[in-house]
Amino acid sequence: MSRSSVTKRPTIVDVAAHAGVSTAAASKVLRGAYGVSPEMKAKVQASMKALGYRPLASARGMRGRTYTVAVVVADLHNEFSSLLVEGIRRECERQKYRLLVAPAGSGKDAQDRMVEDLIDRAMDGIVLISPLGTDAELEELAKKIPVVVLGRHGASPEFDSVAADDFAGANLVVDHLVSLGHRQITYVNHTTTGTNDARLPEEVRVRGYVDAMIRHGLGDAIDIIQSQWSQEGGEESGRLILSRKERPTAVFAGCDVAAFGVLTALWNAGIRVPDEISVAGFDNIFTTSLAPISMTTVDQSGLNMGSTAGRLLLERVGGRAEAVNSSVLPVLVPRGTSAAPLLEVGKG
Amino acid sequence: MSRSSVTKRPTIVDVAAHAGVSTAAASKVLRGAYGVSPEMKAKVQASMKALGYRPLASARGMRGRTYTVAVVVADLHNEFSSLLVEGIRRECERQKYRLLVAPAGSGKDAQDRMVEDLIDRAMDGIVLISPLGTDAELEELAKKIPVVVLGRHGASPEFDSVAADDFAGANLVVDHLVSLGHRQITYVNHTTTGTNDARLPEEVRVRGYVDAMIRHGLGDAIDIIQSQWSQEGGEESGRLILSRKERPTAVFAGCDVAAFGVLTALWNAGIRVPDEISVAGFDNIFTTSLAPISMTTVDQSGLNMGSTAGRLLLERVGGRAEAVNSSVLPVLVPRGTSAAPLLEVGKG
DNA sequence: TAAAAAGTGTATAACGTACTACACGGATTC
DNA sequence: GAATCCGTGTAGTACGTTATACACTTTTTA
Numbered sequence A, B: 001m002s003r004s005s006v007t008k009r010p011t012i013v014d015v016a017a018h019a020g021v022s023t024a025a026a027s028k029v030l031r032g033a034y035g036v037s038p039e040m041k042a043k044v045q046a047s048m049k050a051l052g053y054r055p056l057a058s059a060r061g062m063r064g065r066t067y068t069v070a071v072v073v074a075d076l077h078n079e080f081s082s083l084l085v086e087g088i089r090r091e092c093e094r095q096k097y098r099l100l101v102a103p104a105g106s107g108k109d110a111q112d113r114m115v116e117d118l119i120d121r122a123m124d125g126i127v128l129i130s131p132l133g134t135d136a137e138l139e140e141l142a143k144k145i146p147v148v149v150l151g152r153h154g155a156s157p158e159f160d161s162v163a164a165d166d167f168a169g170a171n172l173v174v175d176h177l178v179s180l181g182h183r184q185i186t187y188v189n190h191t192t193t194g195t196n197d198a199r200l201p202e203e204v205r206v207r208g209y210v211d212a213m214i215r216h217g218l219g220d221a222i223d224i225i226q227s228q229w230s231q232e233g234g235e236e237s238g239r240l241i242l243s244r245k246e247r248p249t250a251v252f253a254g255c256d257v258a259a260f261g262v263l264t265a266l267w268n269a270g271i272r273v274p275d276e277i278s279v280a281g282f283d284n285i286f287t288t289s290l291a292p293i294s295m296t297t298v299d300q301s302g303l304n305m306g307s308t309a310g311r312l313l314l315e316r317v318g319g320r321a322e323a324v325n326s327s328v329l330p331v332l333v334p335r336g337t338s339a340a341p342l343l344e345v346g347k348g
Numbered sequence C: 001t002a003a004a005a006a007g008t009g010t011a012t013a014a015c016g017t018a019c020t021a022c023a024c025g026g027a028t029t030c
Numbered sequence D: 001g002a003a004t005c006c007g008t009g010t011a012g013t014a015c016g017t018t019a020t021a022c023a024c025t026t027t028t029t030a
Helices: A012-019 A023-031 A038-051 A057-063 A079-094 A108-120 A135-144 A166-180 A201-215 A231-243 A256-268 A302-318 B012-019 B023-031 B038-051 B057-063 B079-094 B108-120 B135-144 B166-180 B201-215 B231-242 B256-268 B302-317
Strands: A068-073 A098-103 A125-129 A147-150 A160-164 A185-190 A223-227 A250-253 A278-280 A297-299 A325-328 A331-333 B068-073 B098-103 B125-129 B147-150 B160-164 B185-190 B223-227 B250-253 B278-280 B297-299 B325-328 B331-333
Touching: A012 A023, A012 A038, A023 A038, A057 B057, A068 A079, A068 A108, A068 A302, A079 A098, A079 A125, A079 A302, A079 B098, A098 A108, A098 B079, A108 A125, A125 A302, A135 A147, A147 A302, A160 A166, A160 A302, A166 A185, A166 A201, A166 A250, A166 A278, A166 A297, A166 A331, A185 A201, A185 A231, A185 A256, A201 A223, A223 A231, A231 A250, A231 A256, A250 A256, A256 A278, A302 A325, B012 B023, B012 B038, B023 B038, B068 B079, B068 B108, B068 B302, B079 B098, B079 B125, B079 B302, B098 B108, B108 B125, B125 B302, B135 B147, B147 B302, B160 B166, B160 B302, B166 B185, B166 B201, B166 B250, B166 B278, B166 B297, B166 B331, B185 B201, B185 B231, B185 B256, B201 B223, B223 B231, B231 B250, B231 B256, B250 B256, B256 B278, B302 B325
Parallel strands: A068 A098, A068 A125, A125 A147, A147 A160, A160 A325, A185 A223, A185 A250, A250 A278, B068 B098, B068 B125, B125 B147, B147 B160, B160 B325, B185 B223, B185 B250, B250 B278
Antiparallel strands: A098 B098, A297 A331, B297 B331
8 A cells, every 4th residue: 555646646635734734725725715825825836736736627516617618619620610719729728728629510409419518517618609599598508607609690688799790791792793893693502401590690691692782783683592501512502503594703602611612613614713703702711722722702810709709708707797799890801713704794 | 495496407316306216226327337127217217307317527527437538639720630530529429428629739738738637627538639749658648547549650558549551651652653653752741849759640651751762763862851741831841842953743741731832832833733743642631622622642531540549449438458559541542733744854 | 902804724514426335135045 | 944146225425626604813993
């Protein structure tokens, strides 16, 4: 039994004994709580260091905080999500919290299950990226645990939210294409089965497209393809466009990944971009900037949105009660896939 | 005080009371432990359902398992990591475990800190993706918690590992380029500062390149650029190559992202690929398959590697003691960025 | 100078679950 | 017919930490 120092992890009781104080005192020092003298603090911290003490989050979680927050994400493959996550992570790191990423998979059920599991695992708070479900459901959730909703529109007095102004972003793209001379602009939309939540980014973006078209007097040219925001969805949309007699001069996909799919379909068919058809996306994921792609898109600064979300969440964890709803203004990133159309296909 | 049912989450004590049995019995049912009759099992499970009981992982973690494992990843932006993670996730889901992704940031310190934090958070096991550090360190870690090392070479009797045969993969690329007629093949290497671990993928790949060149009698043409496997590192390497008097006819970057950087530099300089210079990467990340890029690379089936790692980890958690070291054979994915060189720059 | 307040430390009861020991009845073994 | 074993259930403690309640000093206030 002489291997006690090797075999067991030191606890706060060990620390207190080593420092010659009560465990309550040691706990206070650990938490930075009120009621410790500078000498006590120094003494206990020295003992913690000497023993290599590390608090056990499971045990802390039963009475207080775990100093752990999570971000629920449907899919890690989405580069934009990665940016958001990185933003949250940096803010958490700054405040000595740990961020864990929870890949839920797609669908509302999967997301809900993950959220429950995270509550079971005593997270101090959670960030939800473009969650499905109603405001009421999210508000119910917010009663149980601090919540920040990222990338979903609509303010709530019950939980914090951070979203880009997708309406303005879609406007930027249409304005850009119209200013280049385009009039036939097709939009590739994302349709979620079942849910039809006006607060999801996809719904706001398509409204932004419609609004801008009407504003430019192009209401008759409005053309929306109902698809999925994935590589495959984009390719199908591209093929659909090519199968038509009258092709648009520009395609605006509401998401970069879908725009890649459109590009792929066009390239495969030998259509030159932007000479024959211009293409624009949304999100400014990293790949859009690669030289051979160089795609026109909209940047919503995922890094900033993420760190804002992180800050809001930790404020909530710290006790703030009033909701904060933050909005970020996106900017257009014009690149090589958009240019003036070769021949005007105007009407009238 | 009439809101007791609303205000508090049910515990296993509540379940036991509701079912009219002891908490020990309820716990047995929950864990599926030995010593419960079918009637008891049914009764307790009915009570759990009726109360909406959910076990608290923090509390479980203090005595037994949390049914949670984590994968430590330096950077979520790496598409290949995402593939690995997805593979692990699927296997965990199959076995009713939860996978959380721990973004550590780059560098050994950051990684080590994250691992400690995960142990503090009572993970049942962890997967490390291409970890830095020595075998001894990893073995020390494996004594504390079940560990599977992913994407790092070298078998150990102390922990499980899953790796692609990077040596063979690099051979495939060189063989391919040589068979097309290339003789001047430059390799873009990744040099980690400080560490020089022969078991890291980058070290094995560069050895594979050197070996294949010698095997083809091209020992004198060996040309290695010390760089970083990032977009920037690739671009710098590309510019370096262009600044030379004698340019290679092919560039092999040990990582797709770096290969993108090389492509970017070449495109910016107006060099036609593959007409003037062929380019090949490694990993077969999704973007390589996009039509305008269509890059030759090597696929190591991240999904399979991930699910294998997940399976091994959960076996370890379940009690297996002997180490399992698994290796995956990669395959060449020839695409549009590699072709026969226009003019032979042979020697002698 | 007495009373109140502020500062500093301690004892100890939770928190929710797991699991070792053990008790009890019935079936099996010798 | 006693001894053993097996199946099933329970009591109660341990896990590591937090936080409430309180005791004792010292400082401030009236």
